[in-house]
Amino acid sequence: MAEIETSSSAAVEVVEGGITAPLGFRSASLHSGIKASGALDLALLAADESVPAAALFTTNLAKAAPVLVSRQHLDGTGARARAIVVNSGCANACTGENGLRDAREMARTAAEALGCAAEEILVASTGVIGVALPIASVTRGIRTAVSSLARDQGADAARAIMTTDPFPKEHAVAVHTAAGRFIVGGMAKGSGMIEPAMATMLGFLTTDAVIPPAWLQRALVESATDTFNAITVDGECSTNDSLFALASGSSGVAIDEASYPALVDGLRAVSRSLALGIVRGGEGATKLIAVTVRDAASEADARRVARTIANSPLVKTAVHGADPNWGRIVAAAGRAGVVFDIDRATVHIGGVLLFENGLPHDDAAPQAAEHLKRRTIEIDVSLGSTGGSAATIWTCDLSAEYVRINGEYRT
């Protein structure tokens, strides 16, 4: 990730761990009987008491039962939560009334064991759509999880939420402010069906800063814009996308107007690491591609063009094949629905100029082809407008392995 700059200030420092790196959080993970492989499929993240909570959910019309239940619970508590129960291997989506009943049962079971109200429990699921949860064994698993909560189990939780993810994704930073030091941690899962429209598949952030729920929600939205909401694996927005943040307050460092930007920086640093991890671990991915569009009339224009290029199967296969095929980049930009002057546009791959003044620079193609053999690829498009707006979207290449995984995933 050394190649990708973050916007974090120097006051943000990477530390060990993930969701339990901030004070005031414990986690537990186990196999609850969902995955036939016997792998970890249940994670519980619990604060020591009820704490401010924030969340972003999928914009897909087909919202999974845990999304509907979590949203309802956050509304009911005024955005506070005690714990989040997560299962992998089953999305509990398109499961009708029974699915809602199961999601509520997960919350009720955790609440009983923790000694809090059911509304203080948030739930999240990921996996196959349209399959019912084995709820009896899941609730047994939840009770066991509550009895084995610990501060040092964050890494296992990041494993327990995986489906086709090739590696777990967790990250934590310490944020130094005038008021003191606090920690932001997080974990996420991704892989396929990834183009978050408000949040990503499943992301969980924790902090031990002291912050009211409304500020936490605002900071979550701000930090997601150019992290979780700026990635795409396959242009598919899932039924289950959820991003949660819990703030334990255990550090005693209260966020005020002066330190709020530092909190956003901390959330952004953790979110960016997790989001780029999702792209690097995209189904069949072998390369991380940063598509930056600059000199656009507006940031929305820049984002739209970058997104169209990032979702272009022809661009993604060309990168996979290390082919500096800038023509496909120009063609994708041209169909994005954004007005610009092709003759003033430029295309760089890995800093190598390949297209300018409406003409190729094909002498530079071998140099660009060398860049494309790396693991992190930079595509830079200038739209030549005086507007000067820019945006970056991260994606991965499209490989035959993506087709194999998704042609064989369920059957």
Place this chain on the structure above:
Amino acid sequence: MAEIETSSSAAVEVVEGGITAPLGFRSASLHSGIKASGALDLALLAADESVPAAALFTTNLAKAAPVLVSRQHLDGTGARARAIVVNSGCANACTGENGLRDAREMARTAAEALGCAAEEILVASTGVIGVALPIASVTRGIRTAVSSLARDQGADAARAIMTTDPFPKEHAVAVHTAAGRFIVGGMAKGSGMIEPAMATMLGFLTTDAVIPPAWLQRALVESATDTFNAITVDGECSTNDSLFALASGSSGVAIDEASYPALVDGLRAVSRSLALGIVRGGEGATKLIAVTVRDAASEADARRVARTIANSPLVKTAVHGADPNWGRIVAAAGRAGVVFDIDRATVHIGGVLLFENGLPHDDAAPQAAEHLKRRTIEIDVSLGSTGGSAATIWTCDLSAEYVRINGEYRT
């Protein structure tokens, strides 16, 4: 194609041949030195005299030189043309002023040899973007082509316009009306970068009906809506998409208000055959998928949802793997940006009900999996609205072969 119904009336009958099936047209094809393989790469389609012409061009902002030149020529002649010169192997796109000069040179050369004005020649190119035409050998080829025009060379022309197409696409029908019988013929090339926004890659239609240019243009637009404009291979709208129609009038059958619908039927029948051929011959395609969305509030809504499903890589890979994964279909419909009630929606694959009342019918999955082993797949989604509008989009499956072709196409 027996599985796909056309809207053509019984007065339309399939006949032998393609673009030269209607009276008044001749064609020639040869290798002009563009393709390194030595395969056919130049086709000339000529009417016996200047005739009414109509065209639809790509909506991509990055329009190729031949698109710009052809549009200019049609404007200049009041929509009349004598001939169309087409080359494959080089798109003459993103080639700046030199590209425009080359496209005009192709037209000028053909005009001189045919003895007409340069403006009466339309040009089309397909192949790699950003590469200059070997214009000297192309113009030599054009002169040779003019001297070898014949009525029985249509099949070779359909071959000469191919790039990665696995087979040539030509079709012709006889249309019987009260005023008499006329012929509509056509050829097309497709493969990758296919999601026409106004027309498809390259399509050429001919008829020997007598019809003024304005009516021909209107009929072309009408017939393209649910044929060329209703297909997608990879969601990529090309820089070169062009659909041309020429009407020689040689049958002596004049199109009036009574016979106009029959002409549209004839154009639609030929266009549908060619458009479905493009999808069947899509890069790496092994299956044709018809995605029909019905019970939508408007036709635009139906088309938008159908297009989102048809472009979903997760749906396309599931079909490739014969996995009746209706959950991915519901998820794609849910993110299409169209409002509907998930609990009133249904999903059928091959006529088998898999999702209804917000719940799976997984007992029927094996039956749907059988249907998915066929070469033509039917996906049917009802949005449950009382609006009752419907639309069909045709696409193909996504295979590892698509990735191979596009990762290796140029380098």
